Amino acid sequence: MTTETLDVVINPRAGAGRAGRVLAEVTRALQAHGRAVRVHRTERPGHAGELMRKLISQGSAKIAVVGGDGSFHDAVQGLCDASGNLVASDTTLALIPAGTGGDLRKTLGVPTEPRAVAEWLCESKPKKMDLGRMDFVDHRGKSQSKLFANIASFGVSGVVDKLVNESPKWLGGKLTFFLGTLRASAIYENVACEVRADGELFYQGPAYAVCIANGRYFGGGMKVAPNADPFDGQLDVVILGDMTRIESTLLARTIYQGEHLKHRKVTHRRATRVTCTLLGEHDALIDADGEAPGKLPAEFSVLPGVLSVLVGA
Numbered sequence: 001m002t003t004e005t006l007d008v009v010i011n012p013r014a015g016a017g018r019a020g021r022v023l024a025e026v027t028r029a030l031q032a033h034g035r036a037v038r039v040h041r042t043e044r045p046g047h048a049g050e051l052m053r054k055l056i057s058q059g060s061a062k063i064a065v066v067g068g069d070g071s072f073h074d075a076v077q078g079l080c081d082a083s084g085n086l087v088a089s090d091t092t093l094a095l096i097p098a099g100t101g102g103d104l105r106k107t108l109g110v111p112t113e114p115r116a117v118a119e120w121l122c123e124s125k126p127k128k129m130d131l132g133r134m135d136f137v138d139h140r141g142k143s144q145s146k147l148f149a150n151i152a153s154f155g156v157s158g159v160v161d162k163l164v165n166e167s168p169k170w171l172g173g174k175l176t177f178f179l180g181t182l183r184a185s186a187i188y189e190n191v192a193c194e195v196r197a198d199g200e201l202f203y204q205g206p207a208y209a210v211c212i213a214n215g216r217y218f219g220g221g222m223k224v225a226p227n228a229d230p231f232d233g234q235l236d237v238v239i240l241g242d243m244t245r246i247e248s249t250l251l252a253r254t255i256y257q258g259e260h261l262k263h264r265k266v267t268h269r270r271a272t273r274v275t276c277t278l279l280g281e282h283d284a285l286i287d288a289d290g291e292a293p294g295k296l297p298a299e300f301s302v303l304p305g306v307l308s309v310l311v312g313a
Contacts, residue, residue, distance in 0.1 A: 014067035029118030052078025068099015073289035109312025128305035136298035155209035192280035197271035223258030
């Protein structure tokens with residue numbers, strides 16, 4: 001009998017090393033299902049995309065990514081060629097959560113217990129998921145393009161992202177992001193911006209945060225886009241407007257519960273293309289799936305159904 005082999009891309013540093021422990025447990029559970037695992041370890045930022053691109057070209061049918069939202073973000077870059085053009089692929093991706101951020105898995109319904117993960121990897125059927133594309137300016141001032149799977153945003157979230165990535169990860173994802181949000185709120189000044197959705201002026205003025213969402217959660221469990229659906233061919237735009245520090249702090253609890261959309265300073269709509277420009281002098285850092293690739297100006301667009309992904313029940 002031929003043993004089916006699953007390709008696994010793992011960031012050994014994800015979750016302060018927790019990824020390696022998770023993979024060991026899932027591997028044992030997969031072996032009980034008669035599956036073998038072929039491990040590919042990332043060695044540097046961006047390496048996951050390179051490994052993905054190579055495995056796809058070799059005809060790998062299913063690839064599991066062990067890590068957090070940032071690891072999955074790096075991996076999906078492998079769906080583009082070296083020139084940044086999207087390459088059609090039937091390869092299915094699966095996220096095995098083991099990082100600091102675990103937000104995308106909540107939207108996709110991915111299990112976390114190793115035996116449940118192994119069963120899910122063997123039996124779950126793939127589904128075609130949307131991805132976002134962002135065209136932006138990197139930290140060196142050069143134009144760049146990247147894909148994102150979960151949420152891209154700017155404003156206080158970009159500052160939170162910077163602080164979280166500089167913090168120790170042993171505190172766990174939710175606490176790390178919560179403390180990062182408190183620290184960022186204490187120093188952040190609302191960014192003056194203009195947001196156009198499908199060509200129409202949607203928002204103009206100072207904003208606490210602007211979120212372009214494919215998934216529902218970011219920041220370690222904040223349900224910032226409760227209506228987002230990564231299978232509907234659209235992006236949800238959620239803007240937390242010109243809030244004071246007290247207002248943003250009081251709003252935090254309702255964001256975790258996904259009950260903030262009725263707040264008088266929160267606006268939201270759906271769109272397929274979102275253009276964001278600065279109106280002031282201060283830079284606005286972008287957060288994309290927990291990574292900090294650059295800053296405004298930027299355009300965000302949806303790529304409907306381009307990723308085959310495993311989802312939960």
